[in-house]
Amino acid sequence: MKLSTKGRYGIKAMVDIAMEYGTGRLSVNQLAEKQGVSVAYLEQLIAALKKAGLVTSTRGASGGYTLSRPPEEISMREVLTALEGSTAIVDCVGTEMGQSCENACSCSARPLWLKLQRRIDDVLQSTTIKDMADDYRIQQERNDNGNETSIS
Amino acid sequence: MKLSTKGRYGIKAMVDIAMEYGTGRLSVNQLAEKQGVSVAYLEQLIAALKKAGLVTSTRGASGGYTLSRPPEEISMREVLTALEGSTAIVDCVGTEMGQSCENACSCSARPLWLKLQRRIDDVLQSTTIKDMADDYRIQQERNDNGNETSIS
DNA sequence: ATATATCCTACTATTTTACTTGGAATTGTT
DNA sequence: AACAATTCCAAGTAAAATAGTAGGATATAT
DSSP states (O other), rough: OOOOOHHHHHHHHHHHHHHTTTTTOOOOHHHHHHHTTOOOOOOOHHHHHHTTTSSSEEEHHHHHHHHESOOOGOOOHHHHHHHHSSOSGGGGGOOSSOSOOOGGGOOSSHHHHHHHHHHHHHHHHHHHHHHHHHHHEEEEHHHHHHHHHHOO | OOOOHHHHHHHHHHHHHHTTTTTTTTTTHHHHHTOOOHHHHHHHHHEEEEEEESEEEEEEETTTEEEESOOGBHHHHHHHHHHHHHSSGGGOSSTTOOOOOOOOOGOOOOHHHHHHHHHHHHHHHHHHHHHHHHHHHHHHHHHHHHHHHHHH
């Protein structure tokens, strides 16, 4: 039930982009460097985010990506869905049409899948990209303070 | 973030075994037939359940598997862990030692992983194999009644 | 004895993941 | 106008994980 690198790298990139919201944009090069990931691979993940309408691109020199909406209006559910195709832990509880298994009403595991899926989507839906960015800022401040005092 | 067939088949097999708790046992043949899965493959999954001490085997003719503890004392977290190795959605939030990523304290995604993992484990820990079996019995009754009335 | 089981290990095929490669199109800068 | 930095796009490939198969040894009720 592991998350793939698509989800992991993609979400981190999204938070990085969110950190610049209102002030500027980030190129794939910059994003890849921050995470130590190959540019070409990250390019593909960003393409998925763009296709889903979550980021806006500017081409050419000094181009890059920005959030297409305010960070508080983008849920992590949207982000993960864009990156991984779905948040479903099993196909038969996916929200897309035609994904309900034919044995659904006689499946002994389905109640558990539904319960799990509901909780997961609750968390993802209620967490916005702004929440993530805010947490990250606080975390970075803590780290900076910690380093300063330990050096002095 | 999909569950593999190990988790899916294995959990269903576990519920099937639980349905016989106190009355008898089931062979891999019977379990495989119920689910339409190959005997040889299911054998491997059951082996994992046995290794984890969740089921007890009886060898030889008319042998098979039973729960090694009362169904209300087996959580779905134990079952899934036995089958998939862990319930962690990302390695860095696994409960096993040495699985915390070196960048943990500067990772923008970690807070989300922790929140998700906590919810998932809550559900899995609080759902017992007895809950699953009870649900299944009710579901089967409903189906039986539904069929009878629709035929008559 | 024999049929029915678990038990065990190794092999293989398929699918998914995680990239890499190569280049076209766009745009700011000089 | 030339150039460098960038997004955009489509294919190809290597590695890993998943989902099985195959074959046989061992145990036990009848």
